[in-house]
Amino acid sequence: MIKNMSLPPPSAGRELANPPSDGISNLRFSNTSDHLLVSSWDKRVRLYDVSTNSLKGEFLHGGAVLDCCFHDDSSGFSVGSDNKVRRIVFNVGKEDVLGMHEKPVRCVEYSYAAGQVITGSWDKTVKCWDPRGASGPERTQVGTYLQPERVYSLSLVGNRLVVATAGRHVNIYDLRNMSQPEQRRESSLKYQTRCVRSYPNGTGYALSSVEGRVAMEFFDLSEAAQAKNYGTFATGGCDGFVNIWDGNNKKRLYQYSKYPSSIAALSFSRDGQLLAVASSYTFEEGEKSHEPEAIFVRNVNEIEVKPKPKAYPNPAA
Amino acid sequence: MRKELCRNFQQGSCRYGERCRYLHPQQTKPNNPFGFGTQQQQNKTSNNPFGFGVQGGSNSNRPNQSQQPFQNTWQRNPSSGSGASTQQSGKQTQQADHKCTDPAACKRVIQEDLKNERPMWKLTCYAHCKHLPCDVSGDVSYEELRAMAYEESKRGIPLQSIVERERNLQNAKVAEFENFLRSPYRGAVTANQTPSIFPPATQVNSSPPGGFSAFNQQPAFPNTNAGGGGPPNPFGRFNQQPNAFSVNTPQPAPSGPSGFQSQPSSFGPGPAAPSAFQPSVSFKPASFGPGPVAPSGFQSQPASFGPGPGLSTPPQNSSIFPSVTPTPAFNSNQNNQTGFSFNSPVASFTSPAVDTTNTPSGTELQAGGAPVDTSIWLKEKWNPGEIPEQAPPDAFVHR
Numbered sequence: 149m150i151k152n153m154s155l156p157p158p159s160a161g162r163e164l165a166n167p168p169s170d171g172i173s174n175l176r177f178s179n180t181s182d183h184l185l186v187s188s189w190d191k192r193v194r195l196y197d198v199s200t201n202s203l204k205g206e207f208l209h210g211g212a213v214l215d216c217c218f219h220d221d222s223s224g225f226s227v228g229s230d231n232k233v234r235r236i237v238f239n240v241g242k243e244d245v246l247g248m249h250e251k252p253v254r255c256v257e258y259s260y261a262a263g264q265v266i267t268g269s270w271d272k273t274v275k276c277w278d279p280r281g282a283s284g285p286e287r288t289q290v291g292t293y294l295q296p297e298r299v300y301s302l303s304l305v306g307n308r309l310v311v312a313t314a315g316r317h318v319n320i321y322d323l324r325n326m327s328q329p330e331q332r333r334e335s336s337l338k339y340q341t342r343c344v345r346s347y348p349n350g351t352g353y354a355l356s357s358v359e360g361r362v363a364m365e366f367f368d369l370s371e372a373a374q375a376k377n378y379g380t381f382a383t384g385g386c387d388g389f390v391n392i393w394d395g396n397n398k399k400r401l402y403q404y405s406k407y408p409s410s411i412a413a414l415s416f417s418r419d420g421q422l423l424a425v426a427s428s429y430t431f432e433e434g435e436k437s438h439e440p441e442a443i444f445v446r447n448v449n450e451i452e453v454k455p456k457p458k459a460y461p462n463p464a465a
Numbered sequence: 466m467r468k469e470l471c472r473n474f475q476q477g478s479c480r481y482g483e484r485c486r487y488l489h490p491q492q493t494k495p496n497n498p499f500g501f502g503t504q505q506q507q508n509k510t511s512n513n514p515f516g517f518g519v520q521g522g523s524n525s526n527r528p529n530q531s532q533q534p535f536q537n538t539w540q541r542n543p544s545s546g547s548g549a550s551t552q553q554s555g556k557q558t559q560q561a562d563h564k565c566t567d568p569a570a571c572k573r574v575i576q577e578d579l580k581n582e583r584p585m586w587k588l589t590c591y592a593h594c595k596h597l598p599c600d601v602s603g604d605v606s607y608e609e610l611r612a613m614a615y616e617e618s619k620r621g622i623p624l625q626s627i628v629e630r631e632r633n634l635q636n637a638k639v640a641e642f643e644n645f646l647r648s649p650y651r652g653a654v655t656a657n658q659t660p661s662i663f664p665p666a667t668q669v670n671s672s673p674p675g676g677f678s679a680f681n682q683q684p685a686f687p688n689t690n691a692g693g694g695g696p697p698n699p700f701g702r703f704n705q706q707p708n709a710f711s712v713n714t715p716q717p718a719p720s721g722p723s724g725f726q727s728q729p730s731s732f733g734p735g736p737a738a739p740s741a742f743q744p745s746v747s748f749k750p751a752s753f754g755p756g757p758v759a760p761s762g763f764q765s766q767p768a769s770f771g772p773g774p775g776l777s778t779p780p781q782n783s784s785i786f787p788s789v790t791p792t793p794a795f796n797s798n799q800n801n802q803t804g805f806s807f808n809s810p811v812a813s814f815t816s817p818a819v820d821t822t823n824t825p826s827g828t829e830l831q832a833g834g835a836p837v838d839t840s841i842w843l844k845e846k847w848n849p850g851e852i853p854e855q856a857p858p859d860a861f862v863h864r
Binding site: 298 | 475477578582584585586588589593597599604605606608609614615628631635
């Protein structure tokens with residue numbers, strides 16, 4: 149079982165010390181600082197301070213942690229294979245269980261608009277929780293919403309929640325009225341959905357699939373005709389590459405050098421100056437030996453992410 | 466081409482990619498002895514969203530080049546020349562305009578998709594027409610597969626078995642796609658139930674002997690099938706399995722008195738499909754008799770198995786798949802049913818395939834056994850060889 153140790157080029161970014169010892173399921177920058185929250189299959193959630201490259205906190209859960217998110221700089225939420233939804237308080241090292249799903253919980257988001265924690269699980273439900281209720285699940289669970297299939301990815305923007313499930317289903321909810329989805333769709337991609345992320349401007353969302361494609365969708369179909377303001381976004385794949393795209397012009401702007409392993413997660417810092425890259429085998433080839441996990445934080449140059457002016461077509465060769 | 470190292474590539478990226486005059490040392494992926502692997506590395510890229518291109522548009526005709534920075538060498542239509550973007554958009558509109566009015570047209574779309582654009586990840590769902598429901602469903606995500614592997618590992622199942630199970634799962638799914646590709650297009654077959662593929666949180670059963678490992682059934686599984694037409698058929702595809710054994714081996718089963726009720730089930734006929742299950746079954750050679758047994762007189766009963774010796778209660782699961790428990794016809798004279806892990810209680814019933822009900826509809830497989838004295842089901846313990854192949858009549862099945 150000999151692995152080629154491939155060293156990434158220095159430009160890959162600064163490698164964080166004390167990375168997780170097993171697969172990284174997600175990583176997120178804080179909205180208020182350069183803290184990075186990382187969830188891992190080694191059952192731990194870790195908080196890093198990127199500016200000092202130090203580990204600020206570590207929480208051990210009962211099973212693989214499949215997702216995490218910040219609440220504010222002092223606390224966050226984490227979910228995973230032990231079916232529990234937890235709030236973790238960083239400085240104190242304390243954790244509370246908000247509640248449980250019936251199967252592993254795959255995604256967690258915190259909605260500032262609603263003041264609620266939203267979770268999606270392989271038990272085919274999305275649940276909303278009120279984190280202020282410290283005691284048992286009866287008090288904290290606000291609602292549970294059945295999905296057509298196992299939930300694979302969630303994204304929030306404003307009052308909207310986008311839920312992507314197995315079987316290519318997409319449900320779009322208005323958080324103010326969760327009794328039924330605002331829209332029910334099937335993915336416009338042909339293969340299994342991997343990830344959904346809403347545009348920061350709230351006009352739509354991007355969906356990615358295992359075929360390696362990204363679809364850009366709008367909430368309001370009448371806006372689709374205007375097709376502006378996609379903005380730029382980054383994608384990371386199992387090939388170890390991170391690409392930066394201009395959605396508006398439908399062009400790739402930049403590609404970073406290959407990372408040692410699959411790109412498991414990406415996160416931009418609040419000011420867009422940093423990009424955290426989780427280089428971590430994502431099991432796309434099943435159980436096998438793989439490179440050790442690593443987190444790289446790189447500076448993002450404006451030139452890499454700024455959309456270019458529309459290119460004129462090349463004259464015929 | 467000069468042999469100097471390319472400075473831009475060293476620093477992160479080079480716009481010229483393969484065309485660059487300087488050297489781009491490529492990192493190689495480590496070889497892995499494990500893992501079901503990727504036999505074909507086609508289009509295994511993350512940088513080819515539909516319609517997106519690279520500035521300056523390179524038009525290489527090698528669809529498998531995926532690791533060149535800035536090089537979008539993939540093309541939907543390799544025969545096109547420099548008009549790649551118009552060609553792509555032409556093809557794009559053709560597919561975007563696709564309406565499912567003509568099954569032959571649908572078939573063409575499917576064939577093209579599955580030929581050119583199969584993802585690396587095989588446990589995927591698929592729809593030939595965007596925004597439409599899946600034609601092939603029952604997908605499994607990387608994380609679910611990983612969770613299963615970790616769960617099994619925790620229960621002491623050896624790595625080799627885990628890998629084998631994963632490989633079998635993948636093979637089954639690939640076979641499903643092959644079958645779908647081969648059969649005429651009949652419209653999207655939506656699954657009426659979803660796979661229940663990972664172990665319940667409260668796992669009470671120990672792992673079956675012999676390292677038999679695959680998915681566990683949720684005890685709650687029946688509840689997900691409310692209001693469907695017909696009995697839940699999570700192993701719908703699996704039903705084809707007996708075909709592999711029974712059709713080709715006309716040995717008579719041990720006889721018994723008649724009176725056995727028939728329970729029709731819908732099995733796919735696909736001769737190719739059962740072979741997909743060969744691998745999934747073959748890793749348990751000890752459990753099956755050396756001579757696969759199938760009674761010559763087939764009735765419309767699927768092969769099934771009753772509670773194993775030593776189990777006094779019938780498996781709860783029998784209510785879930787009343788007639789579709791997949792087993793190749795086993796020689797009931799064989800003295801090894803104790804090793805048959807199917808007989809262990811419900812929650813550890815395992816199936817190597819992710820259940821999906823996308824079998825070609827409307828086809829029946831004749832399987833079954835010789836008539837059986839139904840009083841056999843009244844016994845509390847069975848001697849090896851006594852348990853009939855056929856499913857017990859409904860009257861004996863606890864619901």
